[in-house]
Amino acid sequence: MRGNHRILVVDDVSANLNLLTELLELQGHEVLAAPSGQIALEILSGIEVDLILLDIMMPELDGIDTCKAILAALPEPPPIIFVSASDRHSQLEEAFTVGGVDYITKPFRTSEVLARVDNQLKLHRLQRELKQRNAELEAQIARTETAEQALSVASETLSLISRQEASLWGLPAFIGSSEQFRAISEQIRQLQGFAQTNVLVLGESGSGKELVARALHFGSELRERPFIAINCSAINEQLAEAEFFGSVKGAFTGANSNRKGFFELADGGTLFLDEVGDLPLGLQAKLLRTLEDGSFYPVGGQSQRRVKVRVICATNVDLDSKIAQRTFREDLYFRLAQFTIQVPPLRQRxxxxxxxxxxxxxxxxxxxxxxxxxxxxxxxxxxxxxxxxxxxxxxxxxxxxxxxxxxxxxxxxxxxxxxxxxxxxxxxxxxxxxxxxxxxxxxxxxxxxxxxxxxxxxxxxxxxxxxxxxxxxx
The missing domain is CATH 1.10.8.60 (Helicase, Ruva Protein; domain 3)
Known part of the structure; x- marks a missing residue:
C-alpha cells in the first residue's frame, strides 16, 4: 500500500533504523526514526503516526514496556508491529498480550516487511473509516430519535389540543335540561358514531348550529383531523371555485403560487359550510361532483386530486323555497342532507x-x-x-x-x-x-x-x- 503514511520506527540499532527507513520511504511513506523507547514516547506526544515498528529488545525501556506506555498515553493509538530477532513463542505471546498487532523477524525480508506493513495500514484505515461511519450512524440515529421525539411531542400536543377541543366543543359543552335539548343531544350522540355521514343543521341565526357541527366532529373518530369552518355568504363569487378547490401558480392574475382550497385543507376531517344556502349556483354543480366521488381539479390544474371529507352544512333559510326558485340544486340538497338536525330557537327551550x-x-x-x-x-x-x-x-x-x-x-x-x-x-x-x-x-x-x-x-x-x-x- 503506497503513499503518504507516517510510520515511526523504533530500534536501538542504527543499521536497522536506516534499513527500514530507506525501505519504507521508497514506498512513499514518511518515516520517523527513534533510537529508544523514551525518544519514541517524546515524538508521539506531539506527532500522530499511522503505524509503529517497535523493536522488542532495547536497553533501559524495552519494546514491551514502550508499547504499554504508548497505549496508556494515547487515546487512539496506532497499530504496533513488533520487531524481534527471536521467534520464541513466549516472547511473541507477550508482545501480542500487551497490544501488538503483528511481528517481523530479523534479519528482515523485504517482501515480508512490506506485506505486513501494508496489511496493517489497510486494516487501520478500514478501522478508522468504520469508526467514522459508526459515528455518523450514531449521529443519524440521534437525529432520528430527536425527530421521532419531536414528532411524538407534536403528536401528543395535537392529541392534547384535540382533547381540549373535544372538551370545549363536545357534548359536555352543551348546556340545557329541556326536552328539546335532550333530543338534540341524543341525535348528536348517535351521529358521532357515523363520521362519514353528511349532516345538514337547520335553525335560526344564533341558535347554536356551529356548536352542533363542532360537537359532531370533535366527538367522532375525526377529532384529531382538521375542522375547517367556512361562511359561504362571505365568499367572493368570482373566486369561489379557487377558494373551494385551490389553484395552481399562474391560474389567474395574482396566483403567484400553488394554493390549497377548503377541500384539501379539510382532507381526512370535516368541512363545515355555514350559510350553505348562499352558495353561488355555478359552484353548486362542481361541489356536487366532489361530494359524489371526492375528486376535483384545482383552478388551472391538469391533474385530478382526491380527498376524503365529511361535510356538515348549516343554514337559517328555507332551502325548499330556494329549490323551488331554482337557486339551490335539489340533487346537492339530497347529497348534503343525508341526516338533518333541527336546532330549536331559544324561545322554545x-x-x-x-x-x-x-x-x-x-x-x-x-x-x-x-x-x-x-x-x-x-x-x-x-x-x-x-x-x-x-x-x-x-x-x-x-x-x-x-x-x-x-x-x-x-x-x-x-x-x-x-x-x-x-x-x-x-x-x-x-x-x-x-x-x-x-x-x-x-x-x-x-x-x-x-x-x-x-x-x-x-x-x-x-x-x-x-x-x-x-x-x-x-
Missing part, C-alpha cells in the same frame, strides 16, 4: 335559559378575572320572559353586558333586552352636568353597548377601543 345564563356568567367572569357574579331571581324572571330574536348569541351578549354594568351581582336593572324589532330598549339620555370623567366613561360604555345590542366587540369598534376597555369601566 325556555327551561334552558337560566342554565345558559349562569354558564355565560361564569365564563365571562373567568375572562375578566373577577369573581363569578350572582344572578338574582328577578333577573332570571326577566330573562325567561324575553323572546330572544337573536337566540343564544343574544343571551350571551346580554349576560356579558350585564356583568360589565353590575361588576358583581346581576339584578333585573342590569338586564337590557332587545325589543321584538331588534332594537335596544334605550334609557333617557344622561345628564352629563357635574359628572366625573369616570362616570362619563361608564355612561359612554353603556350607551355603546345599548346601541350594539350588547355585542361588546361591536361596541368596542363603535368607540374605537379594545373590548377589554369595557371591563375596566365600573
Amino acid at each position: 325556555r327551561a334552558d335559559i337560566e342554565l345558559l345564563a349562569r354558564h355565560f356568567a361564569v365564563s365571562f367572569a373567568e375572562q375578566m378575572k373577577i369573581p363569578a357574579p350572582s344572578i338574582s331571581d328577578a333577573a332570571i324572571t326577566k330573562l325567561r320572559a324575553h323572546s330572544y330574536p337573536g337566540n343564544i348569541r343574544e343571551l350571551k351578549n346580554i349576560i356579558e353586558r350585564g356583568i360589565i354594568a353590575s361588576r358583581g351581582a346581576l339584578d333585573a336593572e342590569h338586564i337590557e333586552l332587545s325589543t321584538a324589532l331588534g332594537h335596544s330598549q334605550m334609557a333617557a339620555p344622561p345628564d352629563l352636568e357635574n359628572l366625573s370623567l369616570k362616570e362619563v366613561k361608564k355612561q359612554l360604555a353603556e350607551a355603546a353597548l345599548r346601541q350594539s345590542d350588547g355585542n361588546v366587540s361591536a361596541a368596542a369598534k363603535l368607540l374605537g377601543v379594545h373590548r377589554s376597555w369595557f371591563y375596566r369601566q365600573e
Whole structure:
C-alpha cells in the first residue's frame, strides 16, 4: 500500500533504523526514526503516526514496556508491529498480550516487511473509516430519535389540543335540561358514531348550529383531523371555485403560487359550510361532483386530486323555497342532507335559559378575572320572559353586558333586552352636568353597548377601543 503514511520506527540499532527507513520511504511513506523507547514516547506526544515498528529488545525501556506506555498515553493509538530477532513463542505471546498487532523477524525480508506493513495500514484505515461511519450512524440515529421525539411531542400536543377541543366543543359543552335539548343531544350522540355521514343543521341565526357541527366532529373518530369552518355568504363569487378547490401558480392574475382550497385543507376531517344556502349556483354543480366521488381539479390544474371529507352544512333559510326558485340544486340538497338536525330557537327551550345564563356568567367572569357574579331571581324572571330574536348569541351578549354594568351581582336593572324589532330598549339620555370623567366613561360604555345590542366587540369598534376597555369601566 503506497503513499503518504507516517510510520515511526523504533530500534536501538542504527543499521536497522536506516534499513527500514530507506525501505519504507521508497514506498512513499514518511518515516520517523527513534533510537529508544523514551525518544519514541517524546515524538508521539506531539506527532500522530499511522503505524509503529517497535523493536522488542532495547536497553533501559524495552519494546514491551514502550508499547504499554504508548497505549496508556494515547487515546487512539496506532497499530504496533513488533520487531524481534527471536521467534520464541513466549516472547511473541507477550508482545501480542500487551497490544501488538503483528511481528517481523530479523534479519528482515523485504517482501515480508512490506506485506505486513501494508496489511496493517489497510486494516487501520478500514478501522478508522468504520469508526467514522459508526459515528455518523450514531449521529443519524440521534437525529432520528430527536425527530421521532419531536414528532411524538407534536403528536401528543395535537392529541392534547384535540382533547381540549373535544372538551370545549363536545357534548359536555352543551348546556340545557329541556326536552328539546335532550333530543338534540341524543341525535348528536348517535351521529358521532357515523363520521362519514353528511349532516345538514337547520335553525335560526344564533341558535347554536356551529356548536352542533363542532360537537359532531370533535366527538367522532375525526377529532384529531382538521375542522375547517367556512361562511359561504362571505365568499367572493368570482373566486369561489379557487377558494373551494385551490389553484395552481399562474391560474389567474395574482396566483403567484400553488394554493390549497377548503377541500384539501379539510382532507381526512370535516368541512363545515355555514350559510350553505348562499352558495353561488355555478359552484353548486362542481361541489356536487366532489361530494359524489371526492375528486376535483384545482383552478388551472391538469391533474385530478382526491380527498376524503365529511361535510356538515348549516343554514337559517328555507332551502325548499330556494329549490323551488331554482337557486339551490335539489340533487346537492339530497347529497348534503343525508341526516338533518333541527336546532330549536331559544324561545322554545325556555327551561334552558337560566342554565345558559349562569354558564355565560361564569365564563365571562373567568375572562375578566373577577369573581363569578350572582344572578338574582328577578333577573332570571326577566330573562325567561324575553323572546330572544337573536337566540343564544343574544343571551350571551346580554349576560356579558350585564356583568360589565353590575361588576358583581346581576339584578333585573342590569338586564337590557332587545325589543321584538331588534332594537335596544334605550334609557333617557344622561345628564352629563357635574359628572366625573369616570362616570362619563361608564355612561359612554353603556350607551355603546345599548346601541350594539350588547355585542361588546361591536361596541368596542363603535368607540374605537379594545373590548377589554369595557371591563375596566365600573
